[in-house]
Amino acid sequence: MINIRFPDGAVRSYAKGITPMAVAKSIAEGLAKKVIAASVDGVVRDASTPLNKDCELKLLTWDDTDGKATFWHSSAHLLAEAVESTFPGVKFWVGPAIDKGFYYDMDLGGRHISEEELLTLEKKMDELSKKNSEYIRKEISKTDAVAYFSEKGDEYKLDLLSGLQDGEITFYTQGNFTDLCRGPHIPHTGLIKAIKLTSIAGAYWKGDEKNKQLTRIYGVSFPNQKELDDHLLMLEEAKKRDHRKLGKELSIFTFDDDVGPGLPLWMPNGTIVIEELEKLAKETEQSAGYKRVVTPHIAKESMYLTSGHLPYYQDSMYPPMELEGVKYYLKAMNCPHHHKIFSAESRSYKDLPLRLAEYGTCYRYEQSGELFGLMRVRCLHMNDAHIYCAKEDFAKEFRAVNDMYIKYFKIFGIDKYVMRLSLHDPAKLGQKYINEPELWKETEEMVRQVLIDSKIPYVEVPDEGAFYGPKIDVQIWSAIGREFTLATNQVDFAQGRRFGLEYTNRDNQSETPLIIHRAPLGTHERFIGFLLEHYAGKFPLWLAPVQVKVLSISEKFNPYASEVTQALLKAGIRAELDDRGEKIGKKIRDTELLKIPYMFVIGEKEQNEGLVAVRRQGKGDAGQSPISEIITTLTSEIQQRHSN
């Protein structure tokens, strides 16, 4: 007998060799039907794994994250089975579960799969799932495994096998499909009741663009049709919040073929959002001791050679233009320009920390395939600043920057974020990273300490640093679950020296300052893209391009409505008058769709009594109010930058 402990703490005795599935059956038949896999001492295993010693057991169902992952991984095998039966001779690479679904990478030998064929595969999967084929695990020797895939001529699986040892190789078979796989899998294919193959894409073998490109089929599956329907509905909803769609509907930005890819044109509405954000940044930075600067959009090649950017990033800069025999580059970053401002005057320790801020316009030649709405563009406006400080001030300054991030997050109601501490890889010193092993270690430790001291949640990622120092990236998620790298906060111990930046310390000696690069609001492009999705286009009052729409009930009241509009404009509120000869219902509908926060309805009653009838977007009629009173209310809401 063995003792099995359950998540609720209960311990029960079972015969040695019992499987999690049998345990589930002993508890309830209904439970057994739902069991997908089992967590045994924290390791996810097949529900058919014999339990031979005391253990902690958690029966996994669709409701568990690990259960879903197993379900989707098994779905990937089902996809492979369908593909193999439809297109014999296909070679498979790997088919993992992902965040929401699964994919399988395969070599179709030059064949293309069309949208219709994708539907055929989907039907085939449905058909195969109904066979209730068990996923059967088999341990196999390396020799036999190699023989099997050699016979099949599958060099991809042979490549996988080359990294495996005897004794750790298992095959899984369901129906007519056998795959090299560590598992675990669900009990049988019949559990996969609703399947949707979502897209076909190319994917480099092993993620390396030098390698051959395989065909990747993405899909998602569920234990019942309703969940699939819900999922598809959710995708539809997500589309409505897509910043590209909202940006067009709300006239925030546009792209034009003649201007060029990745070069957004900010329309009047978008420009208002930009200006409000800049106002916020300027206020915040001014009170934090920053000084504003303005620098040109281009600079000579020599400066980027000095900074060291050119050899590292030339490919992602616009090609140079030549004037009077000298090459000029469009700036892809603001730092070198700021360094030149630092070095323009002799600096004393009394000048430090010197914090130079600029909403700098940068141009980056992103590869064409990378462009994505406002999220990846070639012209961007960075909420940039560089802090020049003595080493002893570093921790304090770095922490103040982090505090500023948090302050902004509160204003925008961003409560889900993770900071990623990106470190260097010692093996790549001198190539990807500046060859200063000691400085790397030292600054990485300083940054880590600040994060620990400030109790900010963070994860460490190796080999992701900037070439001149470690950095912190802030990951946030928009309301539709899209992940953004919003902002970066970087330490730079290299450029100060490269630019010969110096200050005189207390002992009358020259020292090179440390530099902090920071951009809490990232770029206007990415941040406004994020905000559009975050707010679903319903900007809070302070950011709304049009804050109040004044709607006259009939043309008779246009003069008074116009007076109201003027009063609002005079009070600094962005108001517009709708004096069209339309009915009030129509005007309200149009304004609602434009997601304008406030509507003032003006009719006979309002005109006679000097009132406005207030209506809040999405919330309906909010009753009447005297004009002066509502102006006071709105002004205060705007000043406080209320989130919705």
Add this chain to the structure above:
RNA sequence: GCCGUUGUAGCUCAGUGGUAGAGCACUUCCUUGGUAAGGAAGAGGUCGUGAGUUCAAUUCUCAUCAACGGCUCCA
């Protein structure tokens, strides 16, 4: 940059080997209406661009540009 898909009016989208349609938006007229679409008329497109096949191309073929879904990349 690579793989795949798409490209028709300002927007959303039908459609056809014989040089084009709808709804919304726009303009004008009628209506002056109290909290999510009143009615009518009109204007608007060399069907992304270039070449080829054809008596004839928006439709078929190729190239190119752009967008989209991924991969790679992201100071």
